[in-house]
Amino acid sequence: MQSKRLGWILLAPTLVILFFFGVLPFFYVVYVSFHSWNPFAVNPEMVFNGADNFRKIVFDTAFLKSIGVTVMFVVFAVLSELIIGYALAQAFMRDFPGKAIFRTIHTLPLIMAPIIVGSVWKLMTTPSIGIIPHYLEEWFGLTMNIGTSAPAAFATVVLMDIWHWTPLVTLTLIAALVSLPPDPFEQAQIDGAGKRQIFWHITLPMIAPAVVATVFIRLMDALRTVDEVWMLTGGGPGSATRFVGVHIFKEVFPKTNYGYGSTISVIVLYLTIVSCWLLYVTMLAPRSKRG
Amino acid sequence: MSFILKLGASALALTLASAAYAEESADFWKKAAEPYQGVTIRGVTESSPPSLYIREVLAPEFEALTGIRVDVETTSWDQMFDKAIKDMEAGTGIYDMAYIEQDIIYSYLARGFLTDLTGFLAANPDLKAPTYDEANFTTFANYFKDADGNLYGVPMEAFLKVYLYRTDLFEDPKIQAAFKEKAGRDLVPAKTHAEYAEIAEFFTEYGKEYDLDLWGTTAQAHTGHVASWYEYYESIAPTFGVYNWGIDANNNYAASVANGGAMNSPEAVEAMTWWLSMRDIAPPESPASTWTEVGTTFGAGRAAQGLVYGENAGWIAADAEKSLVVGKVGVALPPLADGVLADAEAGEGYIGYYDGGAFGMPHSSKNKEATALFLQYIGQNEVQPDWAVAAPRVTNTATYEDPKVVAFNDELGGYYDLIKDKGYLFAGAPAYPFHAQVREATAPIFYQILLGELSPQEGLDKMAATAEATLSDLGYRK
Numbered sequence: 001m002q003s004k005r006l007g008w009i010l011l012a013p014t015l016v017i018l019f020f021f022g023v024l025p026f027f028y029v030v031y032v033s034f035h036s037w038n039p040f041a042v043n044p045e046m047v048f049n050g051a052d053n054f055r056k057i058v059f060d061t062a063f064l065k066s067i068g069v070t071v072m073f074v075v076f077a078v079l080s081e082l083i084i085g086y087a088l089a090q091a092f093m094r095d096f097p098g099k100a101i102f103r104t105i106h107t108l109p110l111i112m113a114p115i116i117v118g119s120v121w122k123l124m125t126t127p128s129i130g131i132i133p134h135y136l137e138e139w140f141g142l143t144m145n146i147g148t149s150a151p152a153a154f155a156t157v158v159l160m161d162i163w164h165w166t167p168l169v170t171l172t173l174i175a176a177l178v179s180l181p182p183d184p185f186e187q188a189q190i191d192g193a194g195k196r197q198i199f200w201h202i203t204l205p206m207i208a209p210a211v212v213a214t215v216f217i218r219l220m221d222a223l224r225t226v227d228e229v230w231m232l233t234g235g236g237p238g239s240a241t242r243f244v245g246v247h248i249f250k251e252v253f254p255k256t257n258y259g260y261g262s263t264i265s266v267i268v269l270y271l272t273i274v275s276c277w278l279l280y281v282t283m284l285a286p287r288s289k290r291g
Numbered sequence: 292m293s294f295i296l297k298l299g300a301s302a303l304a305l306t307l308a309s310a311a312y313a314e315e316s317a318d319f320w321k322k323a324a325e326p327y328q329g330v331t332i333r334g335v336t337e338s339s340p341p342s343l344y345i346r347e348v349l350a351p352e353f354e355a356l357t358g359i360r361v362d363v364e365t366t367s368w369d370q371m372f373d374k375a376i377k378d379m380e381a382g383t384g385i386y387d388m389a390y391i392e393q394d395i396i397y398s399y400l401a402r403g404f405l406t407d408l409t410g411f412l413a414a415n416p417d418l419k420a421p422t423y424d425e426a427n428f429t430t431f432a433n434y435f436k437d438a439d440g441n442l443y444g445v446p447m448e449a450f451l452k453v454y455l456y457r458t459d460l461f462e463d464p465k466i467q468a469a470f471k472e473k474a475g476r477d478l479v480p481a482k483t484h485a486e487y488a489e490i491a492e493f494f495t496e497y498g499k500e501y502d503l504d505l506w507g508t509t510a511q512a513h514t515g516h517v518a519s520w521y522e523y524y525e526s527i528a529p530t531f532g533v534y535n536w537g538i539d540a541n542n543n544y545a546a547s548v549a550n551g552g553a554m555n556s557p558e559a560v561e562a563m564t565w566w567l568s569m570r571d572i573a574p575p576e577s578p579a580s581t582w583t584e585v586g587t588t589f590g591a592g593r594a595a596q597g598l599v600y601g602e603n604a605g606w607i608a609a610d611a612e613k614s615l616v617v618g619k620v621g622v623a624l625p626p627l628a629d630g631v632l633a634d635a636e637a638g639e640g641y642i643g644y645y646d647g648g649a650f651g652m653p654h655s656s657k658n659k660e661a662t663a664l665f666l667q668y669i670g671q672n673e674v675q676p677d678w679a680v681a682a683p684r685v686t687n688t689a690t691y692e693d694p695k696v697v698a699f700n701d702e703l704g705g706y707y708d709l710i711k712d713k714g715y716l717f718a719g720a721p722a723y724p725f726h727a728q729v730r731e732a733t734a735p736i737f738y739q740i741l742l743g744e745l746s747p748q749e750g751l752d753k754m755a756a757t758a759e760a761t762l763s764d765l766g767y768r769k
Binding site: 242 | 380517579724728731735744767
């Protein structure tokens with residue numbers, strides 16, 4: 001009884017903070033999403049408008065386009081990070097000269113603030129002065145201009161995200177790989193299993209929880225990407241990199257469209273939860289059932 | 292008494308009077324600040340040269356003089372608005388001062404975000420500094436006044452977006468001869484759009500021919516940042532006779548030609564087409580350039596001419612640590628279509644953008660008295676000359692006559708003369724309380740025009756329709 005009470009007492013500060021900084025703002029955003037509210041309108045007050053904002057969102061081509069671009073970004077970036085991160089994790093499981101230095105350098109992007117990453121990539125990709133367009137032109141005769149080419153801008157944003165976040169995936173997968181028991185691998189080898197079979201039937205199922213956790217984290221991060229893209233392209237050219245986070249930012253802050261912006265936020269949160277749930281259902285739930 | 296003696300006596304008297312006045316002034320600040328010892332006032336502003344001067348020079352000076360601590364937070368343009376608006380909207384009182392860009396003042400006034408400084412000082416005569424007088428400001432201060440003439444912000448920066456050109460190139464005999472041979476006229480700063488385009492094409496070709504990193508014009512044509520929208524509406528469209536974004540405030544805020552506006556008028560289309568043609572022969576970084584990058588491009592010697600914000604013109608012309616074209620820069624009025632100059636002189640139009648801002652006091656400030664003292668401090672004539680040299684901006688009329696400023700004016704190719712003599716031809720943003728809302732609603736379509744996804748006519752038609760729809764949603768258009 002006493003230990004239960006102590007548990008609640010210890011938990012109380014966290015719950016209070018969570019309530020005021022997580023739960024309360026969330027319900028406030030939901031509340032605002034049912035209102036029309038722009039402080040610079042003739043009527044600056046919040047006016048209840050039922051489900052109008054939710055109806056409007058279905059026909060909002062700018063929002064739908066931003067969702068499409070975001071999904072593409074998430075697929076390309078997270079999948080690439082997972083593959084490269086796994087390859088690097090496997091590499092770091094072996095000994096090679098300079099491994100410690102390489103691992104430190106490889107982890108450095110993680111400690112950089114997204115806004116700095118955006119600035120650095122902007123400097124590297126600005127036409128005329130950036131090293132990337134410079135060498136692309138000098139070595140391959142290719143012209144790269146992220147101000148005019150939507151594919152170039154999108155690819156650059158994906159590359160930037162991969163560069164920034166692959167180390168996180170690597171570190172998580174290293175932790176998972178290190179914790180694997182050697183017995184199943186030895187038995188599989190004795191039974192004559194090949195490397196591919198070992199990967200699909202032993203390694204992957206055993207590290208699946210870590211993979212799913214990593215994908216959850218990266219998925220949620222990628223869906224709310226704003227600062228790096230804001231710095232690099234501002235969402236352009238046109239709307240080529242106007243991810244949903246950037247779209248919400250522009251709707252809520254410069255446009256001060258608080259009501260509609262809240263509606264978009266609620267919908268995006270819903271889509272994020274659904275995506276994570278789908279991921280869980282397809283990757284972990286069957287495994288739990290089998291277990 | 293000989294003339295020399297008279298002059299000496301006058302100088303002595305003037306020196307003694309000045310010293311006495313300075314002492315009296317210092318006494319005022321100390322005495323007026325006594326009740327506010329230990330108070331900290333906080334401000335938020337854009338990280339620009341004039342604001343940095345406040346943070347690095349004026350705030351410490353004021354602090355030493357009065358004992359009132361001044362924290363000035365300098366941040367990005369977007370963040371500054373975000374922070375200030377949230378604070379004022381919620382009435383939290385985090386900030387005692389906020390930078391008010393000229394184009395946002397009408398939104399702030401409409402929402403009652405700001406403190407009436409004139410009224411506040413009238414109600415608190417003990418706080419009124421003897422060296423502060425609203426009459427000292429240039430006419431730019433009028434943008435920060437309400438209908439009754441009360442001031443809501445102390446002007447702290449004011450620039451023109453000027454036509455900057457490279458004097459070393461324009462005065463090079465070899466280039467002059469080559470241009471004359473090609474164009475059949477002398478190489479002088481353009482007065483019309485056709486002349487400007489001819490010069491731009493000439494220099495871009497010249498750069499290619501001699502394998503130089505040189506182009507004929509700048510273009511603030513970012514495809515994902517509102518800087519491009521601003522270049523068109525503030526600096527290009529007016530020179531074709533399209534004013535106030537093509538929205539007629541006196542005609543139910545009409546934007547489309549069909550309803551009486553001019554956002555998609557033939558002049559607007561001509562302006563857009565001309566600007567895009569200039570963008571196409573500008574340096575390759577132009578589609579990723581905001582006002583900052585345009586300054587950098589010009590300072591790196593990559594453009595022969597261009598429209599450049601005055602805040603950048605200063606360092607481009609005079610800061611050898613940052614600019615490769617120091618002493619090689621001239622200023623002129625932008626190229627104009629027929630009738631635009633006459634419109635501007637008659638007060639019925641304008642030829643370009645008069646940019647700037649002021650420091651205002653949010654209604655929610657918790658330290659209004661101490662803040663009022665600081666705002667007066669930065670508005671005095673005495674602090675202006677060094678500020679004008681450090682960050683080229685003029686807000687007080689007396690600043691023009693100061694010897695330091697007169698000397699600096701020569702370095703800037705006559706920039707201050709241009710502000711003083713021709714500033715009245717330029718204008719700030721229109722008095723719209725919906726500035727950011729209409730800008731953001733139309734900007735995505737604007738970017739489509741830049742990318743060639745929409746023709747200028749299609750795009751401007753769509754922008755006019757969107758502007759009207761947004762204004763209806765906001766309740767301005769009935």
